[in-house]
Amino acid sequence: MSIQILQLSSLEKVFLDYEGKKDTITNASALKGECFSYQIAYRSCGALDARTQLSVEVDSLLPVSIRRVGNVPSELPLYPDKRDADYLHSEPCCFS
Numbered sequence: 001m002s003i004q005i006l007q008l009s010s011l012e013k014v015f016l017d018y019e020g021k022k023d024t025i026t027n028a029s030a031l032k033g034e035c036f037s038y039q040i041a042y043r044s045c046g047a048l049d050a051r052t053q054l055s056v057e058v059d060s061l062l063p064v065s066i067r068r069v070g071n072v073p074s075e076l077p078l079y080p081d082k083r084d085a086d087y088l089h090s091e092p093c094c095f096s
Contacts, residue, residue: 002045010037014096
Protein backbone atom coordinates (compact mmCIF):
# COMPACT_ATOMS: atom_id res chain seq x y z
CA MET A 1 0.00 0.00 0.00
CA SER A 2 1.17 3.54 -0.72
CA ILE A 3 -0.29 6.95 0.00
CA GLN A 4 -0.18 9.90 -2.41
CA ILE A 5 0.02 13.26 -0.64
CA LEU A 6 -0.49 16.65 -2.32
CA GLN A 7 -0.12 20.11 -0.76
CA LEU A 8 -2.51 22.40 -2.63
CA SER A 9 -4.02 25.85 -2.57
CA SER A 10 -7.03 26.08 -0.27
CA LEU A 11 -9.01 27.16 -3.36
CA GLU A 12 -8.27 23.94 -5.29
CA LYS A 13 -11.27 21.61 -5.61
CA VAL A 14 -10.46 17.98 -4.83
CA PHE A 15 -12.83 15.17 -5.83
CA LEU A 16 -12.42 11.40 -5.45
CA ASP A 17 -11.45 11.16 -9.14
CA TYR A 18 -8.88 13.99 -8.76
CA GLU A 19 -5.72 13.18 -10.70
CA GLY A 20 -3.55 15.73 -8.96
CA LYS A 21 -1.72 18.80 -10.16
CA LYS A 22 1.99 18.79 -10.80
CA ASP A 23 2.49 22.18 -9.19
CA THR A 24 1.96 21.40 -5.51
CA ILE A 25 2.81 24.01 -2.89
CA THR A 26 6.42 23.73 -1.74
CA ASN A 27 6.80 27.17 -0.13
CA ALA A 28 4.62 30.17 0.65
CA SER A 29 4.58 33.47 2.49
CA ALA A 30 2.06 35.68 4.26
CA LEU A 31 2.03 39.20 5.66
CA LYS A 32 2.20 39.75 9.42
CA GLY A 33 -1.24 39.16 10.92
CA GLU A 34 -2.58 37.57 7.73
CA CYS A 35 -4.30 34.19 7.89
CA PHE A 36 -2.61 31.65 5.59
CA SER A 37 -4.55 28.61 4.40
CA TYR A 38 -3.70 25.61 2.26
CA GLN A 39 -4.78 21.99 2.09
CA ILE A 40 -3.20 18.59 2.18
CA ALA A 41 -5.04 16.03 0.08
CA TYR A 42 -4.22 12.35 0.36
CA ARG A 43 -5.33 9.14 -1.28
CA SER A 44 -4.44 5.52 -0.79
CA CYS A 45 -3.10 3.61 -3.78
CA GLY A 46 -4.12 0.36 -2.11
CA ALA A 47 -6.56 -0.98 0.42
CA LEU A 48 -6.75 0.94 3.69
CA ASP A 49 -8.02 -0.95 6.69
CA ALA A 50 -10.83 0.82 8.57
CA ARG A 51 -8.51 0.97 11.61
CA THR A 52 -5.74 2.75 9.68
CA GLN A 53 -5.12 6.18 11.13
CA LEU A 54 -3.17 9.06 9.66
CA SER A 55 -1.77 11.74 11.91
CA VAL A 56 -0.49 15.23 11.18
CA GLU A 57 2.25 16.97 13.12
CA VAL A 58 2.92 20.69 12.68
CA ASP A 59 6.11 22.41 13.79
CA SER A 60 5.39 26.14 13.95
CA LEU A 61 6.26 29.15 16.08
CA LEU A 62 2.79 30.56 15.37
CA PRO A 63 -0.66 29.28 16.43
CA VAL A 64 -2.00 26.67 14.00
CA SER A 65 -5.56 25.49 13.40
CA ILE A 66 -6.11 22.12 11.67
CA ARG A 67 -9.46 21.03 10.26
CA ARG A 68 -10.31 17.66 8.77
CA VAL A 69 -12.73 17.71 5.83
CA GLY A 70 -14.33 14.55 4.54
CA ASN A 71 -16.30 13.67 1.42
CA VAL A 72 -20.00 14.49 1.09
CA PRO A 73 -22.11 12.49 -1.37
CA SER A 74 -24.35 14.46 -3.72
CA GLU A 75 -27.04 12.62 -5.65
CA LEU A 76 -28.26 15.74 -7.47
CA PRO A 77 -25.35 18.15 -8.10
CA LEU A 78 -27.43 20.16 -10.59
CA TYR A 79 -30.87 20.25 -12.12
CA PRO A 80 -30.89 18.70 -15.61
CA ASP A 81 -32.38 21.85 -17.20
CA LYS A 82 -29.77 24.15 -15.59
CA ARG A 83 -26.60 22.64 -17.11
CA ASP A 84 -23.79 24.88 -18.36
CA ALA A 85 -20.03 24.63 -18.88
CA ASP A 86 -19.12 26.09 -15.48
CA TYR A 87 -20.08 23.06 -13.36
CA LEU A 88 -17.13 21.04 -12.06
CA HIS A 89 -19.21 17.85 -11.87
CA SER A 90 -22.59 17.23 -13.43
CA GLU A 91 -22.95 13.58 -12.36
CA PRO A 92 -23.60 12.33 -8.81
CA CYS A 93 -20.31 12.09 -6.89
CA CYS A 94 -18.62 12.91 -3.59
CA PHE A 95 -17.65 16.51 -2.94
CA SER A 96 -14.98 17.62 -0.49
